Amino acid sequence: VVDGRKPAVPTEKKITIGDVTYERDSWTNITPKVLEHLGRNLHLQQYHPLAFLKRRIENFFYKNYPGRSRSPLFTLFDNLNPVVTTEQNFDSLLVPADHVSRAKSDCYYLNENYLLRAHTSSHQVELIRMGMNNFLVVGDVYRRDEIDKSHYPVFHQMEGVRLLTKHDIFRNENLATELPIFDPNGLRTAEKQETHTLDAVYILTKSLKTCLNELCQELFGKDVEIRWVEAYFPFTHPSWEIEVKFQGEWLEILGCGIMEQKLLVNAGADDKIGWAFGLGLERIAMKLYGIPDIRLFWSVDSGFLHQFQVDDPYTPITYKAVSQYPQCINDISFWLPADGTFTSSDFYDLVRSIGGDMVEQVSLVDEFHHLKKSRWSHCYRIVYRHMQKTLSQEEANKIHKLIEEAATRDLRVEIR
Numbered sequence: 275v276v277d278g279r280k281p282a283v284p285t286e287k288k289i290t291i292g293d294v295t296y297e298r299d300s301w302t303n304i305t306p307k308v309l310e311h312l313g314r315n316l317h318l319q320q321y322h323p324l325a326f327l328k329r330r331i332e333n334f335f336y337k338n339y340p341g342r343s344r345s346p347l348f349t350l351f352d353n354l355n356p357v358v359t360t361e362q363n364f365d366s367l368l369v370p371a372d373h374v375s376r377a378k379s380d381c382y383y384l385n386e387n388y389l390l391r392a393h394t395s396s397h398q399v400e401l402i403r404m405g406m407n408n409f410l411v412v413g414d415v416y417r418r419d420e421i422d423k424s425h426y427p428v429f430h431q432m433e434g435v436r437l438l439t440k441h442d443i444f445r446n447e448n449l450a451t452e453l454p455i456f457d458p459n460g461l462r463t464a465e466k467q468e469t470h471t472l473d474a475v476y477i478l479t480k481s482l483k484t485c486l487n488e489l490c491q492e493l494f495g496k497d498v499e500i501r502w503v504e505a506y507f508p509f510t511h512p513s514w515e516i517e518v519k520f521q522g523e524w525l526e527i528l529g530c531g532i533m534e535q536k537l538l539v540n541a542g543a544d545d546k547i548g549w550a551f552g553l554g555l556e557r558i559a560m561k562l563y564g565i566p567d568i569r570l571f572w573s574v575d576s577g578f579l580h581q582f583q584v585d586d587p588y589t590p591i592t593y594k595a596v597s598q599y600p601q602c603i604n605d606i607s608f609w610l611p612a613d614g615t616f617t618s619s620d621f622y623d624l625v626r627s628i629g630g631d632m633v634e635q636v637s638l639v640d641e642f643h644h645l646k647k648s649r650w651s652h653c654y655r656i657v658y659r660h661m662q663k664t665l666s667q668e669e670a671n672k673i674h675k676l677i678e679e680a681a682t683r684d685l686r687v688e689i690r
């Protein structure tokens with residue numbers, strides 16, 4: 275340890291994640307800093323822009339693809355282990371053994387056989403094997419990528435997979451006759467895979483493009499400027515990416531395509547054809563909420579989080595740059611009046627009216643019931659921050675004192 279900082283790569287022999295221990299080897303390149311992001315699960319937080327966006331996209335699929343007996347057609351997986359095998363992340367997706375995406379310089383390896391998933395596509399084959407035909411996967415993914423305002427080594431993806439039989443296609447498209455979807459003697463061209471008929475690809479592509487165009491309109495409004503760009507993935511053909519205009523530039527938000535038939539055959543779904551997409555939640559949330567830098571999603575600063583403290587994920591929110599000035603944090607603890615008249619929202623209002631915009635956040639950090647006294651106690655943490663200047667601790671203390679006095683007087687609490 276030099277100058278008190280932790281070394282970038284720990285020297286212990288093993289890495290433990292949850293209950294599982296991984297032996298280090300020459301592939302190990304995971305850093306403690308990146309490991310800190312495991313388990314943060316931003317997409318599962320109650321108040322977080324990524325969680326709101328995730329719920330909005332889920333709802334879009336539930337609404338647009340109703341299943342039988344009112345249960346949604348798409349099944350959601352948002353809690354799968356981010357530690358995956360190289361088989362899951364690469365081989366199952368037909369990524370060639372010498373493909374650049376496997377490089378140590380691109381992924382975070384625990385060892386030769388395990389890595390932190392580099393995309394949610396890692397789970398496609400295992401879920402299809404389980405019998406899933408329509409599913410969404412949401413989770414944190416890890417890449418040794420460039421670092422700028424739209425790239426971060428940890429980000430979140432949502433995967434979508436839709437598989438159809440010949441019969442499904444026939445029914446969904448209201449076709450008079452069932453068209454063949456497989457061609458035993460076909461050739462691979464820019465438009466299609468060797469085993470598919472052009473009809474099948476045409477119908478699947480229409481279904482995929484309609485879905486994602488409508489999703490973009492649902493999220494960004496009817497007038498959103500998007501463009502489809504041809505792309506390459508080892509597990510889809512043909513493949514595309516969608517880009518949206520963000521701050522005057524085209525920003526890539528997702529990749530998608532017609533699933534490679536070989537993948538489906540390997541997963542035991544050889545009678546079906548399908549499409550898949552993988553989208554970046556951060557990139558979309560940046561556009562949706564005007565969040566200028568991808569690092570902000572990891573902020574534990576209440577100045578960021580507080581702007582997303584709403585119950586309805588559809589609330590339109592435009593992110594406002596947080597003041598650069600430091601915070602002052604003061605706690606207040608008191609006994610509630612015995613008559614049960616106190617409510618937290620009364621207290622929040624009182625704090626707002628006395629502290630004004632100097633108050634960035636108030637949160638209930640502790641409550642307990644004193645049996646002998648037969649009374650409740652609350653502790654609130656108040657974060658003070660001025661938008662235009664550095665607030666001194668004395669100034670914060672003064673406001674804090676006024677809040678204590680007002681609460682004692684108006685809400686009849688007893689400061690502890």
Ligand code: FA5
Nearest residue numbers: 393395419425426429526527528529530550551552554
């Ligand atoms: C993939 O990850 C494919 N698995 C997507 C896919 C799924 C294709 C299913 C076909 C079928 P790509 O590497 O382009 O593709 O990443 C997908 C999206 O993740 C990007 O469009 C972008 O929105 C987001 N993304 C990629 N790298 C980063 C990064 N470093 N920081 C933030 N977002 C990123």
Ligand code: MG
Nearest residue numbers: 515526528529
């Ligand atoms: Mg891409």
